[in-house]
Each structure stands twice: as C-alpha cells, then as structure tokens.
Amino acid sequence: MSSSRYALLSLLAREPLSGYDIKQQMNNRLAPFWKIGSNQVYPELTKMEEEGLIRLQGVEQHTYRPARKLYEITEAGRQAIIAWTVEPVEMDYGTRDDFLLKTYNTWLIDPQTMVDRMEHARRQHEERLFFYESKAEELKQQRRLASPHADPIASTLFVIEFGIRWERLYIQWCEDMIKDLAIANGKQDVPDPGPPSSSEEP
C-alpha cells in the first residue's frame, strides 16, 4: 500500500477535512515532504471510506459550488495510522533530486554557468527557509506546553525543524560549491569542455 494514503490519514487524524483542504494543507504543513494531486486524493478518499477508515462527517452545500464533503477519521482509521506509524522504516535510498544529479555533471559544464545555477538553487532554498522559519514561529505560539509529546503541533514542529535544517544545509552546500568553483575558475588554465561560454543559453 502506497504511503500516500497514510499522508491523507495523517492529516485526517488531526481534524476533519475535505479533499480540497487536504491538498491545501500539503502545501502549508507537510509541504516539502509530501505532495499529491487531486487525482489521487479523491479516489483514495472514496476507497478509504469504503474500507471504513474514514467516514463522511457532513456535506456543506453553497448552492453555486460543488458540495464540500468533510471527512473524519474513524476508530479503525486511527488504529491503521498508528499501526503504520509504529512500523520501523527501512531507509530508502531513492531520494531523487534533479539538482544533485546535475551537480554530478558539473565537470561537463562551463564553471560560470554552473555557479549561476547554484546561486539560483540557493535563492530558492533561502525563500523556503524563510517560509519555514515564520511557520515555526507561528506554531510555537500555539503549542500547548502541558503535554508536548501528545500535542500534534509539537509533531509538526519536528517536521518543520527538519525542513529548516535541510534548507540551511542546502544553502551552505551551494555556497561552498560556489567557492570551490570560483577557485577552480580563477586558475583559468581551463581547457574547458566546450559549450556556452559566458552568460546565457537554452
């Protein structure tokens, strides 16, 4: 069974949501860790309802727009998400990141072009870092200090914290590579592998 269904259940374990809500939340909370399209959300919700993991809590009808179907998790669903969460994971080696793969090809590319790409990547990750940092601030306000380990917000903060560290790492790594390439470029005995010499192409 795909983990995507458990991503849905993980959200529904916290509060009742519609399919639309779920998609939105993926971009605001689980954001960088899980993304899913409507094509997967709606059929999966139907399936999970049939299996009794969730149930329709109610339908909001605004006359002019499609019915908003709110789902809530059932006790069976709760047990299912707990059972899955508790299963030990084997680390997957399959984290695919295009930029990393491209970095592996640095030797094929004019250094200045590569530096440009790395600065581009760095900027993207900086943006996301800011996003996470403000998200984290916001959540820290809401956290119930009483029973932190049973508080969903504390769990969200774990994940956000990971995101923050990940973005910092990415930014730092980009900067360090840029430095390395600058040194290499500086020596300029470059018998370079050819193509688009200076500023821009494709």
Add this chain to the structure above:
Amino acid sequence: MSSSRYALLSLLAREPLSGYDIKQQMNNRLAPFWKIGSNQVYPELTKMEEEGLIRLQGVEQHTYRPARKLYEITEAGRQAIIAWTVEPVEMDYGTRDDFLLKTYNTWLIDPQTMVDRMEHARRQHEERLFFYESKAEELKQQRRLASPHADPIASTLFVIEFGIRWERLYIQWCEDMIKDLAIANGKQDVPDPGPPSSSEEP
C-alpha cells in the same frame, strides 16, 4: 522526459558501461540520490540507442552467461546531457520520506516507542555516513588537482559531500528529537540513548 534517463546518461558520460554496471554504480556512487530497477535500465538503453544518444561499443561473451553489452555515449548524447544539466531546475516539493511523515504522527504514539524508532533511524543514517566518509576519502586520493572543475571525481565529491552533510543533519535531528521526547516523557529515568530497549509490539 523522466530524469531517470539522464541519470543513465550521466554515468555513461564518464565511461562506457553495461546495463548491469549502471545498476551497480547507482548503489556505489549516486547511491542515495538515484535508484533504478533493471526494468527501467534495459528498455531505456534500447531507446537511447535508437535515438542515437548512446551506441553499442562492444559485446563481451563469456559462453556461459548472457552477453555483456557495453554502451558508450555519442556526441549527440553528450550534447543532450549537457543541455539538460544546464537547464535551471525548479525546486520540487515532492521529497517523500516515510520517516518524516511518521514523525508528523508522533503525537499519536507512545513516546518510548517513538524514541526507539528514532534510534533505529539514527543508526541507519550513521551507517551510511560511515560509508560516505570512506568513499570520500578514497575519492580524494584519486582527484586530479590540476583542473578540478573539469574532473568528474571533483563532481562526485560535491555529491558525496552533500550526502555526508545530509546524514549528519539527519543524525543530529534524531538525537535532538529523542532529547525532546525524553523531556516530555518526563520525570522517568530515560536512560541514555544506546541499548535497543526491547519491549516492543507489532
């Protein structure tokens, strides 16, 4: 077009390889960043040959076993991988990590169980860290210091360096979460992180 084909080309840009070699190298070099099954490798090689991006360099026949088909990259292939590498990437939010998703559900789980899982994860990442570190040492010996930016080994080191930092981050994050949960778990003893504490379920 899937990036997987460019993973193949990235390897073939460095040296001629067979489909089997490619699979092996994914576990020794690109390891954590790209994985692929034989079902994708062989058909993709056929397709790329038809498109003129690679060509059959030779076939080694050992009588008793299947022919070993060595492929080499063509000039068209070289241009293709360069063009792809130079294309700016838009950061993808889709990095899926089951453990991160499970962490999001910490609040549902008995803290001690969660701590056990985090220790398990930490151990896995420690193993991989050691692997990367020794890999990096090995490669640093081979690096040609003359023109570092045109040296494929230097590019590999960029990627390995990322892996090293990533594993360190993961380990540190696990440790910090464990500490947090220990505090939450509270007044109890909470022995030092080390012995796999048994008393487990599913």
Add this chain to the structure above:
DNA sequence: AGCATCATGTAATTTGTTACATGATTCT
C-alpha cells in the same frame, strides 16, 4: 546442497503526473 553473483530481460501492477471539465464568485 544451497545461495550469491553475473547479466540479460519481460510482465503485471501500482503510483504519480498532467491535463481537462464544470461553474459561480470574488478580487484586481
């Protein structure tokens, strides 16, 4: 004797992506 390695591949199935379709409302 039994299992891992080398080496190619195919088949079946599940996942995931991209695009499309509808349609009133509110924001710019």
Add this chain to the structure above:
DNA sequence: AGAATCATGTAACAAATTACATGATGCT
C-alpha cells in the same frame, strides 16, 4: 474584463515497483 479561488472529479499517460525467468559459475 480577466484572473484567481473554491471544489469536485475524470482521463490519458508516464514512471516506478515487484516479481518473474533463465542459467552457468563460484563460494560456503
């Protein structure tokens, strides 16, 4: 006027996983 938002979904396609199939050799 035109775009974005809310809200459901479907269809077509692309990609990935899992399992299977073959088969000699070498290692334990």
